Amino acid sequence: MTYFPDIEKIRYEGPKTDNMFAFRHYDAEEVVLGKKMKDHLRFAIAYWHTMTQDGSDPFGAPVNKRTWIGDTEMETAKNRVEAFFEICEKLGAEFFCFHDVDVAPAGETLEEFFQNLDEITDLIKEKMEQTGIKLLWNTANMFSHPRFNNGAASTNNAEVYAYAAAQVKKGLDISKKLGGENYVFWGGREGYETLLNTDMKFEQDNIARLFKMAIAYGEKIGHKPQFLLEPKPKEPSKHQYDFDAATTMAFIQHYGLEGDFKLNLEANHATLAGHTFEHEIAVARSYNALGSLDANQGDMLLGWDTDEFPTNVFDSTLALYEVLENGGIAPGGINFDSKVRRSSFEMEDLLLAHIAGMDTYARALKAAAKLKEDRFLDELKEKRYASFQEGIGAKIVADEENLETLTDYALAHDQIELESSHIEYVKSRLNDYLF
Numbered sequence: 001m002t003y004f005p006d007i008e009k010i011r012y013e014g015p016k017t018d019n020m021f022a023f024r025h026y027d028a029e030e031v032v033l034g035k036k037m038k039d040h041l042r043f044a045i046a047y048w049h050t051m052t053q054d055g056s057d058p059f060g061a062p063v064n065k066r067t068w069i070g071d072t073e074m075e076t077a078k079n080r081v082e083a084f085f086e087i088c089e090k091l092g093a094e095f096f097c098f099h100d101v102d103v104a105p106a107g108e109t110l111e112e113f114f115q116n117l118d119e120i121t122d123l124i125k126e127k128m129e130q131t132g133i134k135l136l137w138n139t140a141n142m143f144s145h146p147r148f149n150n151g152a153a154s155t156n157n158a159e160v161y162a163y164a165a166a167q168v169k170k171g172l173d174i175s176k177k178l179g180g181e182n183y184v185f186w187g188g189r190e191g192y193e194t195l196l197n198t199d200m201k202f203e204q205d206n207i208a209r210l211f212k213m214a215i216a217y218g219e220k221i222g223h224k225p226q227f228l229l230e231p232k233p234k235e236p237s238k239h240q241y242d243f244d245a246a247t248t249m250a251f252i253q254h255y256g257l258e259g260d261f262k263l264n265l266e267a268n269h270a271t272l273a274g275h276t277f278e279h280e281i282a283v284a285r286s287y288n289a290l291g292s293l294d295a296n297q298g299d300m301l302l303g304w305d306t307d308e309f310p311t312n313v314f315d316s317t318l319a320l321y322e323v324l325e326n327g328g329i330a331p332g333g334i335n336f337d338s339k340v341r342r343s344s345f346e347m348e349d350l351l352l353a354h355i356a357g358m359d360t361y362a363r364a365l366k367a368a369a370k371l372k373e374d375r376f377l378d379e380l381k382e383k384r385y386a387s388f389q390e391g392i393g394a395k396i397v398a399d400e401e402n403l404e405t406l407t408d409y410a411l412a413h414d415q416i417e418l419e420s421s422h423i424e425y426v427k428s429r430l431n432d433y434l435f
């Protein structure tokens with residue numbers, strides 16, 4: 001059975017090819033800075049955007065043509081597994097990510113949901129064994145169903161809390177079964193609408209409580225994926241607790257979760273929080289907490305989470321530069337948390353969109369590697385902070401000075417000359433690495 005009978009495995013054909021179904025920049029085996037491109041990038045395909053999006057929006061009916069819809073929900077779920085692994089294989093993506101509800105029908109009861117999950121994840125396991133494709137991370141969707149109206153771990157309703165805990169337990173059982181390398185928590189409904197009826201401290205204590213239960217359960221079953229928290233400032237909640245990387249790190253540290261939790265950072269969430277993607281990665285890196293990345297991009301003109309496939313080489317280069325500075329992303333990866341636009345409704349668009357994203361990241365990797373090899377940014381920064389290399393600067397960073405000694409110094413050296421950053425020239429040189 002094939003869902004893409006006319007499309008062969010996507011191969012690298014170089015920038016001159018006019019074959020739409022070929023990579024023009026991503027050559028999995030090409031060695032960049034001593035490592036194969038595929039090992040730098042560890043691409044993952046997101047089950048939700050790829051398999052479950054129908055292309056509807058608040059103003060329009062579904063548009064996506066999908067040939068895997070069967071007569072029953074379970075049949076569709078099984079067809080999706082087939083089609084999904086065909087997509088991953090055709091793209092040469094070695095990892096994937098999913099929410100529980102993406103893969104199996106919710107059924108009438110929690111028990112039925114769990115049975116459906118068991119059946120479908122058995123199938124997924126078979127496919128993983130056949131293809132060698134690995135689970136980057138899974139997660140529990142604790143935001144779509146109406147029961148999560150007031151949050152999951154941050155809910156005011158203890159029964160909802162128990163339900164969420166059951167989903168997390170199942171998620172960890174599945175992670176163990178499929179050898180998941182990471183496990184993600186994204187708290188779309190963990191936030192609030194108004195402080196009038198919200199006890200923020202109580203809610204955050206409860207969220208941390210659930211995370212500690214997850215750590216304990218992982219230890220109990222002998223499966224320890226890297227736990228990841230995914231920040232996002234808003235949407236669907238008005239205010240989400242894990243606002244950005246810095247806020248989420250404060251939460252992790254406050255509740256003593258540093259040893260077990262790192263961050264899964266998404267480009268579009270960074271921009272919604274008023275940051276660049278590279279800023280969020282740099283923050284995570286400074287805490288030694290860079291876990292994994294969700295690759296996509298927002299739209300400058302729209303104020304919401306558009307989850308577009310990444311095609312911006314400039315932004316992607318600066319993000320990957322941070323990854324190189326981090327010494328890589330493993331055991332995390334680069335997950336395309338991206339969806340095709342409403343006007344790209346054909347099956348083949350799923351492949352074309354991923355090819356575009358993978359080629360963009362390949363170009364970005366090559367540019368970032370060149371920046372690193374040439375020490376372009378290193379030299380810039382060394383020069384910029386040079387005053388801390390000797391004299392009074394060296395003594396400051398050696399903690400040899402205090403307010404009194406520095407006052408004596410300042411009184412004797414109060415005619416300070418600054419140097420221009422020539423930042424426009426720097427940006428123009430940066431362009432030379434991209435084009």
Ligand code: XLS
Pocket residue numbers: 099139184186230232266294305337
């Ligand atoms: C939504 C989030 C979500 C997480 C996983 O905006 O990006 O898809 O990555 O729950």
Ligand code: CA
Pocket residue numbers: 230266294337
């Ligand atoms: Ca995401």
Ligand code: CA
Pocket residue numbers: 266268269305307337
């Ligand atoms: Ca998103």
